[in-house]
Amino acid sequence: MELSNVQIEKILGRKITNNEDNNYGLYIQNKVCLITGGGSVGEALIEEIMKYTPKQIHIVENCENKVFELKQKFLIRNKHLSENIFIHLADAKCFQKMKYLYKEFNPDIVFHTAAYKHVKIMEENPEEAVNNNVKGTLNIVRLAYKYKCERFVLVSSDKAVYPVNIMGMTKRICEMIIYYFAKRSKFTYFSTVRLVNVFASSGSIVPLIIKQVEGGGPIIITSKEVERFFMTMSEAVHLIIKAGDANHNGQVIVVNMDRGVNIDNMAKQIVDMLINKESSNIDFVYIGLDNNEKMKEQILYENEIPHRKNNNGFTLIADLCTSMGVYRFYFELYYLLWLCKKMNKKKMTDQLKRMIKLQ
Numbered sequence: 001m002e003l004s005n006v007q008i009e010k011i012l013g014r015k016i017t018n019n020e021d022n023n024y025g026l027y028i029q030n031k032v033c034l035i036t037g038g039g040s041v042g043e044a045l046i047e048e049i050m051k052y053t054p055k056q057i058h059i060v061e062n063c064e065n066k067v068f069e070l071k072q073k074f075l076i077r078n079k080h081l082s083e084n085i086f087i088h089l090a091d092a093k094c095f096q097k098m099k100y101l102y103k104e105f106n107p108d109i110v111f112h113t114a115a116y117k118h119v120k121i122m123e124e125n126p127e128e129a130v131n132n133n134v135k136g137t138l139n140i141v142r143l144a145y146k147y148k149c150e151r152f153v154l155v156s157s158d159k160a161v162y163p164v165n166i167m168g169m170t171k172r173i174c175e176m177i178i179y180y181f182a183k184r185s186k187f188t189y190f191s192t193v194r195l196v197n198v199f200a201s202s203g204s205i206v207p208l209i210i211k212q213v214e215g216g217g218p219i220i221i222t223s224k225e226v227e228r229f230f231m232t233m234s235e236a237v238h239l240i241i242k243a244g245d246a247n248h249n250g251q252v253i254v255v256n257m258d259r260g261v262n263i264d265n266m267a268k269q270i271v272d273m274l275i276n277k278e279s280s281n282i283d284f285v286y287i288g289l290d291n292n293e294k295m296k297e298q299i300l301y302e303n304e305i306p307h308r309k310n311n312n313g314f315t316l317i318a319d320l321c322t323s324m325g326v327y328r329f330y331f332e333l334y335y336l337l338w339l340c341k342k343m344n345k346k347k348m349t350d351q352l353k354r355m356i357k358l359q
Contacts, residue, residue, distance in 0.1 A: 007273050008199060008232065010269065011199075011230075011261065011266050011269050011270070012199070012230055012232075012261060013261065016232050016234070016235065017235055017238075018234075024238070024241060024242055024245060025048070025049070025051070025052040025241045025244075025245075026052065027109075027151070027244065027245055028049055028052040028053075028054050028109065028241070028244075029052050029053055029054065030053065030054065030055045031054050031055055031108040031109050031150070032054065032055050032056045032058070032105060032106060032107045032108050032109070033049055033054045033056070033057045033058065033107060033108070033109045033110075033111065034058045034060065034101070034102075034105070034107035034109070034110045034111070035049075035057065035058070035059050035060070035110075035111045035113065036060045036092050036110075036111070036112045036113060036114035036136075036140060037060070037061065037112075037113035037114030037115065037155075038059050038060075038061035038063075038066050038067070038069075038070050038087070039066070039113070039114075039201075039202060040198070040201040040202040040233070041113050041155065041195070041198060041201060041233070041236055041237070041240075042059070042061075042111075042113045042114070043070065043073075044233050044234075044236070044237045045111060045113065045237050045240055045241075046059060046070075046074065046085075048237045048238070048241060049111075049241070050085075054084070055084065056084045056085070056086065056105065057084060057085045057086070058086045058087075058088060058101065058105055058107065059085070059086070059087045059088065060088050060090045060091075060092065060098070060101065060114065061087065061088070061089065061090070061114075062089070062090065062091040062092075062114075064089060067087055067088075067089045070087050071087055074087070075087070086105075088101060091136070092112075092114050092132075092136030092137070092139055092140050093131055093132060093135055093136045093139065094139075095139045095142075095143075098139050098140060098143055099143055102143045102144075102146075102147045103147070106147065107144075107147075107149055108149060108150045108151070109149065109150060109151045109152075109153075109244060110140065110144050110149050110151070110152045110153065111153050111155070111240060111244065112137060112140050112141075112152070112153065112154050112155060113155040113240075114132075114136060115132065115133050115136075115137075115155070115171070115174075116128060116129055116132050116133055116167065116170075117157070117167060117203065118167070118203060119159070119165050119166075119167050119168075119292060119293070120290075120292075122165070122166045122167040122170070123165060123166050123167075123292055126166045126345055126348060126349050126352070127340050127343055127345060127348060129166045129167055129170045130170055130336060130337070130340040130348060130352070131340055133167075133170035133171060133173075133174060134170050134173050134174060134177075134333075134336065134337065134340075135337055135340070137154065137174040137177055138177055138333075138337075140152075141154075141177055141178065141181050141190070142181075144188055144190075145181055145184075145185060145188055148187045148188060149188050150187075150188065150189065151188065151189045151191075151244050151246065152178075152188055152189070152190045152191070153191055153192070153193060153240060153243045153244045154174055154175065154178050154190075154191070154192045154193070155193055155195060155240060156171050156172075156174060156175050156192050156193065156194045156195070156252075157171050157194060157195060157196075158194050158195070158196045158229060158254075158297045158298065158299050159171060159297065160172040160174075160175055160194065161194070161297070161298045161299060161300065161301055162298060162301070163356060164291070164292055164293070164294055165292035165293070166292070166349070166352065169352045169353070169355075169356050170352070172356060172359070173333065173336075173352070173355060175192050175252070175320060176320075176322050176324070176329060176355075176359065177333070178190045178191070178192050178250070178320065179250055179320040179321075179322055180326050180329060180330075182249040182250030182320070183249070183250065183326070185249060189246040189248075189249055190246075190249055190250060191243045191244065191246040191249075191250070191251050191252070191253065192243070192251070192252045192253070192320060193239050193240050193242075193243035193252070193253045193254070194252060194253075194254045194299060195231065195236050195239065195240075196228070196229030196230060196231050196255055196257070196297070196299065197228050197229060197230045197231070198230075198231060198232070198233055198236045199230050199231065199232050199233070201233060201236075205228070205263065206266075206270070209266075209267050209270050209271075210270065210274065212282075213270065213271055213274050213275065213282065216282065217282035217283050217284075218282065218283040218284060218285045219267050219271065219282060219283070219284045219285070220285050220287060221263055221264050221267060221284060221285070221286050221287070222263070222286070222287055222288060222289050222290075222293060223263075223264075223286060223288060223289050223295065224262075224264045224286060225262075225264075225295055226262070226263050226264070226289065226293075226295055226296075227259065227260035227261060227262050227263065227295070227296045227297075228260045228261060228263060228297060229255065229257050229260045229261070229297055229299065230260070230261050231255055235255070239253060239255065239315060242315060250319055250320050251317055251318065251319055251320070252300075252304065252317070252318050252319070252320050253315055253316070253317050254299045254300060254315065254316050254318070255299065255315060255316075256306075256315060256316045257299065260296060260297065264284070267284070268284075299316075300316070300318060301321060303321045304318040304319065304320070304321055305318055305319075306318045307319070322359045323359065324355075324358050324359055328358070332351070332354070332355050332358065333355075335351060336348065336351045336352065336355065339351055
């Protein structure tokens with residue numbers, strides 16, 4: 001069961017935005033690019049970046065099976081690409097391995113997409129969220145600063161805006177890391193892109209609903225009122241590359257959306273599109289929102305005032321903001337990482353919440 005672009009537009013309640021500026025990725029030409037994370041977004045990003053003829057693309061992925069899949073797709077079946085695409089089995093959490101990759105290949109542009117994103121799993125494993133998302137990002141950013149990369153793009157999430165869950169909190173701290181390095185950097189342009197839910201990406205709600213339909217139901221929804229923002233994979237990739245074309249340090253780029261998509265209505269539309277209405281007897285079960293979920297997400301903080309629009313107003317560009325002093329931030333950050341190392345989950349979670357309150 002699959003959904004066509006026309007059906008996706010019907011669900012989103014808007015037309016899919018096509019990038020009108022074919023020159024937006026020209027800064028990639030003849031550059032060495034490093035991409036962390038080979039998931040659905042990272043994989044689509046590789047394909048888009050290849051259109052701009054970079055000198056080399058280095059992909060960092062910590063899952064052995066995913067490395068195998070990427071090699072099959074980009075190297076085995078397309079042997080002509082093997083000269084400028086390199087896929088490394090490596091982990092952003094390992095500073096020494098990442099230092100070796102930076103030193104050996106000297107990347108000009110870094111796209112940091114690697115992160116744990118599943119809200120409920122991160123609630124159960126907060127130490128992994130901090131270790132992977134926060135420590136991993138700090139490693140990648142420190143090395144980009146040390147080796148004077150030209151550009152660095154952090155792929156963040158709308159869940160980092162007024163976060164109520166562990167995943168969102170860790171992503172917000174990653175944004176703050178970008179903010180403070182952008183303040184001190186005289187060579188590297190650091191920027192952040194906040195993605196909303198990417199339609200049909202791995203682990204997103206849409207494939208889950210389709211799978212539940214294929215299984216005959218029930219369709220499990222948290223609440224009839226819950227709304228989420230959605231974008232297509234092509235929109236997400238274009239936004240990431242656009243974020244790399246920064247003209248000043250510390251900016252955040254987001255999608256310009258007034259309201260989200262009602263999940264209950266979306267699920268019912270998907271059921272109607274995939275199976276005959278008259279023969280449909282699929283039940284809907286409403287389980288209620290958890291404390292770590294919002295009824296509606298937001299894309300900007302109140303003090304992040306957009307100062308530019310791009311692509312017919314589809315994207316907004318603002319400056320990252322936080323009120324915490326730099327020395328206070330690093331003290332709180334390294335205390336958080338120390339608690340993570342000590343596996344003190346309770347104090348570590350409290351420290352996450354404390355840092356969000358202090359921001």
